Amino acid sequence: MNHLGEEDLILHYYGEDDDPSEAGRHLEECSECRSLFASLQSALDAVDCAPVPERDAEYGARVWRRIESRLESRPKPWLWSNPWRWAAAGVAFAGLLAAAFLAGRFLPGRPAPAVAADSQVRERILLVAVGDYLERSQMVLIELANANSSGGLDISAQQARAEDLVSETRLYRQTAARTGDGAVAGLLEELERVLVDITHEPARLSPEAVDKLRERLQSEGILFKIRVLGSKVQREEAPDEPSARQKL
Amino acid sequence: MEQTDAALVGQARAGDPDAFRLLVERHARSLFGLAYRMTGNESDAEDVVQESFLRAYRQLKSFDQRASFGTWLYRIAVNSSLDLVRSRRRRMEVFAPAGDDAADPVAEAPSGNPGPERLVLSGEIWQRVAGGMARLSPTERAAFVLRHFEGMRIEELSRVLGCQPGAARHSVFRAVQKLRRALEPAVGTVK
Numbered sequence: 001m002n003h004l005g006e007e008d009l010i011l012h013y014y015g016e017d018d019d020p021s022e023a024g025r026h027l028e029e030c031s032e033c034r035s036l037f038a039s040l041q042s043a044l045d046a047v048d049c050a051p052v053p054e055r056d057a058e059y060g061a062r063v064w065r066r067i068e069s070r071l072e073s074r075p076k077p078w079l080w081s082n083p084w085r086w087a088a089a090g091v092a093f094a095g096l097l098a099a100a101f102l103a104g105r106f107l108p109g110r111p112a113p114a115v116a117a118d119s120q121v122r123e124r125i126l127l128v129a130v131g132d133y134l135e136r137s138q139m140v141l142i143e144l145a146n147a148n149s150s151g152g153l154d155i156s157a158q159q160a161r162a163e164d165l166v167s168e169t170r171l172y173r174q175t176a177a178r179t180g181d182g183a184v185a186g187l188l189e190e191l192e193r194v195l196v197d198i199t200h201e202p203a204r205l206s207p208e209a210v211d212k213l214r215e216r217l218q219s220e221g222i223l224f225k226i227r228v229l230g231s232k233v234q235r236e237e238a239p240d241e242p243s244a245r246q247k248l
Numbered sequence: 249m250e251q252t253d254a255a256l257v258g259q260a261r262a263g264d265p266d267a268f269r270l271l272v273e274r275h276a277r278s279l280f281g282l283a284y285r286m287t288g289n290e291s292d293a294e295d296v297v298q299e300s301f302l303r304a305y306r307q308l309k310s311f312d313q314r315a316s317f318g319t320w321l322y323r324i325a326v327n328s329s330l331d332l333v334r335s336r337r338r339r340m341e342v343f344a345p346a347g348d349d350a351a352d353p354v355a356e357a358p359s360g361n362p363g364p365e366r367l368v369l370s371g372e373i374w375q376r377v378a379g380g381m382a383r384l385s386p387t388e389r390a391a392f393v394l395r396h397f398e399g400m401r402i403e404e405l406s407r408v409l410g411c412q413p414g415a416a417r418h419s420v421f422r423a424v425q426k427l428r429r430a431l432e433p434a435v436g437t438v439k
Contacts, residue, residue, distance in 0.1 A: 049374055050381075
């Protein structure tokens with residue numbers, strides 16, 4: 001007898017399984033799955049105990065009064081209205097960057113404790129950013145891996161997102177390499193290669209090309225590796241598990 | 249007879265502010281519920297509601313009138329919430345010392361003013377739910393809130409989140425798994 005997996009049970013709970021009657025029959029016959037389903041039901045029913053503060057019937061009118069004045073004749077921000085200003089802003093920003101770079105190179109360094117504190121803050125910011133980045137990369141790859149490709153597949157949207165992610169990957173990979181996180185740097189390098197290859201594919205893939213891409217994702221186990229790293233990063237981020245910090 | 253959303257959107261696009269007012273009055277409460285579930289506190293939820301209507305008004309011209317105004321508005325509210333939650337997470341990481349539970353924006357229990365009996369009965373569970381929700385990534389949180397609390401089907405919530413149904417389903421699975429683990433000691437065993 002094939003038991004129902006956790007994902008099947010979740011879909012059944014929400015009434016989104018392909019064949020609810022089949023799952024229902026199985027649950028009637030199989031006490032093991034029935035007990036797992038009961039446990040899932042209790043957990044999800046318990047989530048409903050989280051209260052939401054009520055808003056009265058006049059709430060909409062109050063929201064309208066708050067936003068009404070902001071809807072009328074909003075002038076465009078000065079920057080948008082003139083392309084020359086864009087150029088000026090770009091030059092000013094480049095100047096600031098150069099000044100910051102030179103200041104960093106030539107001004108005397110800060111005392112050691114401040115540097116240590118800064119490095120901890122940077123490390124935590126990097127962790128949050130990497131977690132978010134991994135999730136977005138994973139979404140792109142999952143979309144490609146799960147897409148229905150029978151009539152070919154338009155991947156232009158995923159390519160655009162992969163392109164944005166590539167430059168981020170480089171930044172995080174270099175930072176990880178600098179901070180001595182060899183495993184993270186290695187995975188990010190692997191991920192970067194996959195993302196770059198996706199951006200180089202034609203915008204419309206044939207069913208065969210989609211299958212090939214899927215096989216590659218599967219054989220390299222890239223999704224699995226991202227998940228593992230993602231959960232490590234989440235453990236690092238978790239405020240009540242400081243001991244996990246040493247594991248990454 | 250009450251006008252449909254589509255009719256009101258048409259009038260608002262033609263420059264009738266009263267039509268947009270009716271849309272705000274019609275959708276504000278449900279949008280607040282969504283924003284509250286997404287952000288975890290009233291003040292942020294209020295900001296998200298206002299920001300969402302302002303964004304909707306600015307983008308009204310680009311709204312495809314064949315689509316559902318409610319779904320479109322939800323999408324805007326989800327994006328506003330995600331922006332806020334992400335920026336808040338970054339701010340917290342910068343300003344809060346590591347390991348400071350109180351600094352977790354979502355783990356702070358919302359002020360639902362429960363009575364003492366309810367506190368005793370469901371206090372532990374509610375704390376675990378809040379803690380579990382705080383562990384979800386912004387996308388998982390959005391997917392779970394839309395599926396579980398808003399009753400949106402995965403196909404529809406994938407449109408709201410702007411991703412493929414497979415990815416949306418995956419986010420719901422991960423959210424449920426994390427919440428089950430968070431609730432395990434209080435409500436049952438997770439295999």
